[in-house]
Amino acid sequence: MTERRLLLTARLPGLPDVLPAGLALARWSGGDRGSLLRAVAGSTALLVTANEPVDEDLIRAAGPGLRVVGTYSTGVDHIEVEACRRAGIQVVTAAGALAPAVAEHTLGLLLACARRIVEADRFVRSGADWRWEADAFLGAQLHGRRLGVLGLGAIGTEVARRALAFGMEVHALPHRPGTPLPPGVIPHRDLAGLMRVSDFLTLHVPLTPETDRLIDKALLTELPSGAIVVNTSRGRVLDQSALLELLAAGHLAGAALDVYEDEPHVPPELRHHPRTVLTPHIGSATTTARRTMTAAVLRRIGAALEG
Numbered sequence: 001m002t003e004r005r006l007l008l009t010a011r012l013p014g015l016p017d018v019l020p021a022g023l024a025l026a027r028w029s030g031g032d033r034g035s036l037l038r039a040v041a042g043s044t045a046l047l048v049t050a051n052e053p054v055d056e057d058l059i060r061a062a063g064p065g066l067r068v069v070g071t072y073s074t075g076v077d078h079i080e081v082e083a084c085r086r087a088g089i090q091v092v093t094a095a096g097a098l099a100p101a102v103a104e105h106t107l108g109l110l111l112a113c114a115r116r117i118v119e120a121d122r123f124v125r126s127g128a129d130w131r132w133e134a135d136a137f138l139g140a141q142l143h144g145r146r147l148g149v150l151g152l153g154a155i156g157t158e159v160a161r162r163a164l165a166f167g168m169e170v171h172a173l174p175h176r177p178g179t180p181l182p183p184g185v186i187p188h189r190d191l192a193g194l195m196r197v198s199d200f201l202t203l204h205v206p207l208t209p210e211t212d213r214l215i216d217k218a219l220l221t222e223l224p225s226g227a228i229v230v231n232t233s234r235g236r237v238l239d240q241s242a243l244l245e246l247l248a249a250g251h252l253a254g255a256a257l258d259v260y261e262d263e264p265h266v267p268p269e270l271r272h273h274p275r276t277v278l279t280p281h282i283g284s285a286t287t288t289a290r291r292t293m294t295a296a297v298l299r300r301i302g303a304a305l306e307g
């Protein structure tokens, strides 16, 4: 019997504990696309991260033995799911394991931006001479203010619950009309209406043809003046140039981003703006979430291979 091989493209926390039985592990140690195409040949299963697009070239390079592609993520926008389906390859994800971690990061970004924590931290570290002043580093309070949540799935719902606990008024747009929302969340009928009430806007939709640059300049302009935008979904859900324009014009007070249009490139205008808070796509980066993600995706790869 030929050996069944699982090719991994990354180091995964918690891996030695949870490897499915009957699979030999191979690791791609990084490099250019060509080296990944060579490494995948003959694999039965492939476990990628959101950094590695899974397209027809990769499927062809793997050969006919490839039966399952697992991704160490919730999002599948880097995977040509239809091409996998045509080739009889199942796609499994780490969904479900990371929503609390991403929700905590989202609230962390929101607080950091609204309360100017990163700016204030830089100021203290600069060694500047300071004393308490009544009008220094004035920021926006979350309590009593309105948060618009776009995408009320696993992560958006966790964010909404935490925001309600902070005393915020939480507004959202049900994806399908009539879908019940979590208790306490105020429903809207259209996106422009949601924008108009959002002192803070947080994005949690997957990147799909429908959501690609969904939040464009017209919608950003509908936000109240002084609004803050938080994005931990995918960079391309938001028109990044429009965001920059509205930040520069002062219509938006700030932006807190974990994801970017063209990762890992972050434009200088974003990096140098005093009211942006920027993290390098680390929404799910807690030890707990990452170990749970490893276990979840490997269990799903094992189950897919067992049929």
Ligand SMILES: NC(=O)C1=CN([C@@H]2O[C@H](COP(=O)(O)OP(=O)(O)OC[C@H]3O[C@@H](n4cnc5c(N)ncnc54)[C@H](O)[C@@H]3O)[C@@H](O)[C@H]2O)C=CC1
Pocket (backbone or CB within 6 Å): 073, 074, 075, 076, 095, 096, 098, 099, 102, 150, 151, 152, 153, 154, 155, 156, 173, 174, 175, 204, 205, 206, 207, 210, 211, 232, 233, 234, 258, 259, 281, 282, 283, 284
């Ligand atoms: N920054 C990070 O490290 C992470 C980012 N993500 C991103 O967050 C996204 C969401 O993750 P989950 O909440 O787990 O996914 P999910 O599938 O549970 O929720 C997505 C929700 O968005 C809704 N939706 C889709 N299109 C919509 C539209 N046009 N208008 C309104 N609602 C719409 C869906 O109905 C669903 O309720 C992922 O697809 C991924 O891109 C996920 C994990 C970590």
Ligand SMILES: O=CC(=O)O
Pocket (backbone or CB within 6 Å): 050, 072, 073, 074, 075, 076, 284
């Ligand atoms: O971006 C990360 C994911 O899990 O999706």
